[in-house]
Amino acid sequence: MHGFFDEEDVRLFDAGGYDLIVFVGDLAGLRLSSTLRVAGLIAQLTTPTLVVPGNHDAPNAVQLLGEVLHSRALIRLADRNTEGRADAIAAALGSPLAGYSLHDVGLGMQIVAGRPHSMGGDALSFAPFLKRRFGVESLEASADRLCRLVDESTAPNLLFVAHNGPLGLGDRRDDIWGCDFRAEEGDFGDRDLAVAVDYARAQGRAVVAVVAGHMHSKVRGGGERTARVERDGTLYLNAARVPRIWNDPDGRPVRHHLAVSWDGATVRAEEMRW
Numbered sequence: 029m030h031g032f033f034d035e036e037d038v039r040l041f042d043a044g045g046y047d048l049i050v051f052v053g054d055l056a057g058l059r060l061s062s063t064l065r066v067a068g069l070i071a072q073l074t075t076p077t078l079v080v081p082g083n084h085d086a087p088n089a090v091q092l093l094g095e096v097l098h099s100r101a102l103i104r105l106a107d108r109n110t111e112g113r114a115d116a117i118a119a120a121l122g123s124p125l126a127g128y129s130l131h132d133v134g135l136g137m138q139i140v141a142g143r144p145h146s147m148g149g150d151a152l153s154f155a156p157f158l159k160r161r162f163g164v165e166s167l168e169a170s171a172d173r174l175c176r177l178v179d180e181s182t183a184p185n186l187l188f189v190a191h192n193g194p195l196g197l198g199d200r201r202d203d204i205w206g207c208d209f210r211a212e213e214g215d216f217g218d219r220d221l222a223v224a225v226d227y228a229r230a231q232g233r234a235v236v237a238v239v240a241g242h243m244h245s246k247v248r249g250g251g252e253r254t255a256r257v258e259r260d261g262t263l264y265l266n267a268a269r270v271p272r273i274w275n276d277p278d279g280r281p282v283r284h285h286l287a288v289s290w291d292g293a294t295v296r297a298e299e300m301r302w
């Protein structure tokens with residue numbers, strides 16, 4: 029959302045008749061105060077919510093820079109009180125952050141929340157923090173953790189939510205989780221999430237949908253990113269329409285979200301513009 033969520037959204041979403049509102053992270057930008065402001069608004073919703081934190085939720089600007097530069101030293105040096113910031117966000121939400129967690133939705137479905145704070149690419153983002161908080165030290169360990177959640181789940185149908193989507197859906201800049209900030213492009217999806225989705229299928233589960241964000245809709249160099257892919261009976265959705273709120277030609281705000289419905293047998297998704 030990167031800050032594009034306000035009091036009017038609280039009113040509209042509560043009036044929207046949803047059973048659950050899932051936020052796939054990056055509530056705001058680099059300022060914790062902005063993140064806490066959005067978290068406080070989410071807390072005002074009477075509709076149940078689920079927030080999977082993104083790379084902008086808890087890590088600071090220097091940690092983000094360390095990840096971009098692949099500098100372990102910088103990532104470690106800047107990793108001060110990341111727990112405190114994550115806890116402050118959860119406190120503002122009034123509920124724990126999702127991530128490596130399982131959530132019941134009924135009608136034979138459970139939600140598996142993927143790795144929190146993912147920044148995409150073939151790296152375990154914010155590794156020292158993930159090790160301390162979740163005991164996860166590598167992408168392999170993260171995949172394993174997600175597969176154990178699949179083992180723990182009891183519903184025949186699973187829906188995965190995460191900040192960044194899975195590897196394997198295309199390596200061009202405008203693909204659903206393709207990289208648009210490197211000349212060589214590439215697949216920027218998460219390997220651990222892809223492993224968990226494959227594992228769930230191998231266990232005979234129906235992976236109904238995978239919903240994530242992170243890779244923004246506007247592609248660097250021009251064009252729009254693919255936001256929806258159907259493959260192997262799974263609906264993949266990238267919700268990161270940035271900015272989430274914009275003005276129509278008459279200057280009136282238009283608000284984006286995805287409406288996902290599940291009737292126990294069929295999943296449907298629709299882009300909503302309020």
Ligand SMILES: [Fe+2]
Pocket residue numbers: 054082083084146147191242243
């Ligand atoms: Fe992100």
Ligand SMILES: [Fe+2]
Pocket residue numbers: 030054242243244
């Ligand atoms: Fe983002």
